[in-house]
Amino acid sequence: MNRFKSIIAGLSEIVGPSGVLTESTDLVAYSYDGTSNWHATPDVVVLPTTTEQVAAVMQLAYDQEIPVTVRGAGTNLSGGSIPVEGGIVLCMTRMDRILDIDAANFTATVEVGVVLNKFNQALARQNLFFPPDPQSFLAATIGGCAAENSGGPYAVKYGIFKHYLLGMQIVLPGGRILNLGGKTVKNVTGYDLTLLLCGSEGTLAVITSVTLRLLPRPETRQTILAIFDEVTTAGGAVHRIRQSGLIPAKIEMIDNWIIRRIEEMSPLGLPRAAEAILLFELDGNSAAVENESREVIRLCREADAVDVRPAKDAEEAENFWAARRAGFSAIWGNSPTVLAEDVTVPTDRMAELISTIQTISRRHDVPVVMIGHAGDGNLHPCILTDKKNAEHFHRAEQVASEIFSTALALGGVISGEHGIGLEKKKFLKLAMEPGAIELLKSIKQVFDPKGLLNPGKIWEAGP
Numbered sequence: 001m002n003r004f005k006s007i008i009a010g011l012s013e014i015v016g017p018s019g020v021l022t023e024s025t026d027l028v029a030y031s032y033d034g035t036s037n038w039h040a041t042p043d044v045v046v047l048p049t050t051t052e053q054v055a056a057v058m059q060l061a062y063d064q065e066i067p068v069t070v071r072g073a074g075t076n077l078s079g080g081s082i083p084v085e086g087g088i089v090l091c092m093t094r095m096d097r098i099l100d101i102d103a104a105n106f107t108a109t110v111e112v113g114v115v116l117n118k119f120n121q122a123l124a125r126q127n128l129f130f131p132p133d134p135q136s137f138l139a140a141t142i143g144g145c146a147a148e149n150s151g152g153p154y155a156v157k158y159g160i161f162k163h164y165l166l167g168m169q170i171v172l173p174g175g176r177i178l179n180l181g182g183k184t185v186k187n188v189t190g191y192d193l194t195l196l197l198c199g200s201e202g203t204l205a206v207i208t209s210v211t212l213r214l215l216p217r218p219e220t221r222q223t224i225l226a227i228f229d230e231v232t233t234a235g236g237a238v239h240r241i242r243q244s245g246l247i248p249a250k251i252e253m254i255d256n257w258i259i260r261r262i263e264e265m266s267p268l269g270l271p272r273a274a275e276a277i278l279l280f281e282l283d284g285n286s287a288a289v290e291n292e293s294r295e296v297i298r299l300c301r302e303a304d305a306v307d308v309r310p311a312k313d314a315e316e317a318e319n320f321w322a323a324r325r326a327g328f329s330a331i332w333g334n335s336p337t338v339l340a341e342d343v344t345v346p347t348d349r350m351a352e353l354i355s356t357i358q359t360i361s362r363r364h365d366v367p368v369v370m371i372g373h374a375g376d377g378n379l380h381p382c383i384l385t386d387k388k389n390a391e392h393f394h395r396a397e398q399v400a401s402e403i404f405s406t407a408l409a410l411g412g413v414i415s416g417e418h419g420i421g422l423e424k425k426k427f428l429k430l431a432m433e434p435g436a437i438e439l440l441k442s443i444k445q446v447f448d449p450k451g452l453l454n455p456g457k458i459w460e461a462g463p
Contacts, residue, residue, distance in 0.1 A: 004043070007064060011046050011088075014056040019094070021045040030089045033074040033081045034136070037337050037387050038422050040082050042069065042089040049094045051169060051177060051208040058206060059175030061088055061452060068173075069454050070202040072113065072141035075134075076148055077340050078421030080201045084456040092143050095208060098122055106214040107166060107183050112143025112207050129217040131158035134417070135325050143207050149199030151417040153250040153281075153324075156375030158215075160417070162198045167211035170197065173448045183211055196443070201419050202454040204447040218283035221249070222293045223317035226278040226300040227271050227307040231255055231358070231370060234276040235351035237303035238374045242347050244299060246292055250281040251375030252324050258371055259323075261330035268319045274306070278374065279320055327371045328382075335367075335384035337393065339400050339423075344378040345412030353410055357381050360402045364395045368403075378416035404430065420458045428459050 012020045021027065022044050032039040043066075048054045061068045067087030074081055083089050096113035103126050110119060116130075116137040123130055133152035134140050140150070146168070151160040167181025181187060181194040197204055228234040231253075238251055256275045263272055270277065278300070282292045293310060300308045311317035332338055345353050354370065357379075361368040372379035381403055385396035404414045404427050414424055414431045428437060437459055444451070 003064075007060070007066065008044060010060050011044065011057065014060070015046055015048050015053050019047040019049070019053075021047070030071065030074075030091065031082070033071075033079060034077045035079045035082075035340070035421075035423060037339070038079040038082050040084045041086070042083040043086045045089045045091055047091050047094045051095075051171065054090070054171045054206055054208055055175045055177050057088070057090060058171050058173055062174045062450065065450060065452065067452050067455050068206075070143075070147070070206050072144035072147075073115070073136070073139045075136035075140045076144060076419065076421070077342070078148075078201075078415070078419040078423045080148065080419055080421035080454070080457060081144075082422060084422065087452075090206065092206075092208075093141060095143075096141075099209065101126060101128070101214075102183070103128060105183060106216075107211055108214055109209060109211045110142050111209045112141060112146065114142045116140050116142060116145060123214065124217065127217045129215045130164065130212060131215065132161045132164060135328065142210060146198055146207055146210055147200065147202045148417070148419045151373065151376075151378065153252050153373055153375075155373060155378070155417075156251055157247045157249045157283075162195055164213045165194055165198050165210060166213055168194055168197065168207050169209045170205040170207050172205050173450065173453050178205075181211065185213060199419070201421060201457055203444060203457055204453065206453070218249075220286045220289045221281055221283045221317070222289050223311040223320055224280040224282070224293060224296055224300075225309055225311065225320055226280070226305045227274040228276045228278070228304070229274070229306050231276040232351045232355045233304050234278050235354045235374065237278060237300055237305065238350055239348045240303050241296060241299050242375065244295070246295055246299075248280045248292070248296065248375060249283040250279065251373070252279040253277070253370070253372055253374040253379075254279070254324060254327055255370045257367075257369045258327045258330055261334055262323050262326050265330060265333070266326070268323045269316075270320075270323055271307070276370075279324055281321075324371075331369055331371075331382045331384070336386040336388065337384075337396075339383040339385065339396055340418075341381045341383065341400055341403055342378070342415050342418040343381070343403060343407035343412055344376070344416030345407055345410045347375070347377045349410040349412070350374060350377055350379070353379060353406060353412070356406045357403055360399055360406070364399050366392070366396050366399045368399060373416075376416075377412065401427070422457060425458055425460050
């Protein structure tokens with residue numbers, strides 16, 4: 001107890017008393033993230049406002065051998081920000097300054113607590129664009145996006161977070177501050193440590209700011225809604241469009257279960273009878289968008305779409321995309337426990353993936369709702385269950401396991417954007433060779449020799 005009081009006093013001296021939370025109600029708020037079946041309570045929550053404060057906290061934790069779990073908004077879906085070994089939750093949300101927007105060089109430098117939506121609003125005022133757009137962008141922080149290498153609907157055309165990451169400032173577990181990368185698009189100076197840390201899920205270092213590449217804001221956007229009477233037919237249509245050479249900015253899929261739930265909660269005019277809908281966004285100059293829109297409509301009709309129609313105006317387009325963003329809310333609001341999975345396959349195997357998931361769902365008598373970034377083969381099968389019903393939850397876990405095995409058998413991966421975290425670490429050995437996993441552990445040892453930073457994540461402990 002005396003040691004704990006001493007540590008709290010030391011943390012308060014570093015960040016100020018208002019930046020240290022120890023009340024039980026506060027600690028519970030930081031005991032979970034976007035996953036619905038994991039939680040663990042920290043001993044203390046620390047909210048720094050500067051890199052120097054982060055460095056001092058990390059040095060104290062290193063000296064006292066206290067686990068540290070870094071956290072942003074907690075919207076992640078793999079258990080990555082859950083403090084499974086207690087200790088300190090280092091919440092970065094107060095480091096929320098946009099340090100620089102360099103429109104002349106199409107770069108920006110921001111602290112990691114900046115909310116993605118706030119960043120995009122600031123960029124829009126200068127006619128700039130940052131494509132990575134996870135569906136939690138209204139709350140998700142830049143640091144969380146970097147730690148998870150976030151994607152989102154725009155990934156099909158524009159890529160994911162790592163494609164826009166130029167540099168970063170980090171704090172190592174012992175408290176040392178380092179600046180990596182820079183502001184140039186081309187940089188092959190030594191090993192690319194910046195990209196190594198992108199997607200490392202907070203296990204190697206604490207990122208405090210990032211420098212990002214920007215794009216000019218597209219001149220025109222057009223949304224198209226395509227309705228299908230089979231989910232697998234929708235999956236086939238996606239591959240037909242990709243095979244044609246067209247690259248829409250977004251291709252998103254929603255199944256009938258989600259369509260009906262959204263219309264029950266907040267009617268947006270979605271076709272309730274559709275087994276699946278695809279949402280497309282085309283962007284660029286006006287002439288190109290007009291031509292590509294016509295081609296998407298033609299290809300969807302050839303792929304047996306029941307109906308295809310462009311949004312009549314910006315308001316209707318926003319309603320369609322609001323429905324897509326509401327998908328996960330609809331899912332969580334209708335099931336006590338949700339296993340929100342995340343697999344990616346080559347787009348020509350998407351229809352086969354969907355069909356197999358439907359078979360798995362029926363065989364185990366466990367509902368699986370499907371939503372996802374269909375344009376890049378990234379599907380989110382959401383398994384509806386109840387952790388309090390042990391027998392049903394066990395069947396749900398079997399469903400998840402078979403979905404991962406299916407994705408791998410189809411040449412895919414067990415995570416496209418959610419990361420491994422806690423949810424999938426027991427499956428990592430199916431997705432990576434033993435030698436590769438040992439290499440991951442060796443890298444972890446170099447960065448974090450005491451194993452204090454976000455322990456218990458990505459791989460299972462050895463003997």
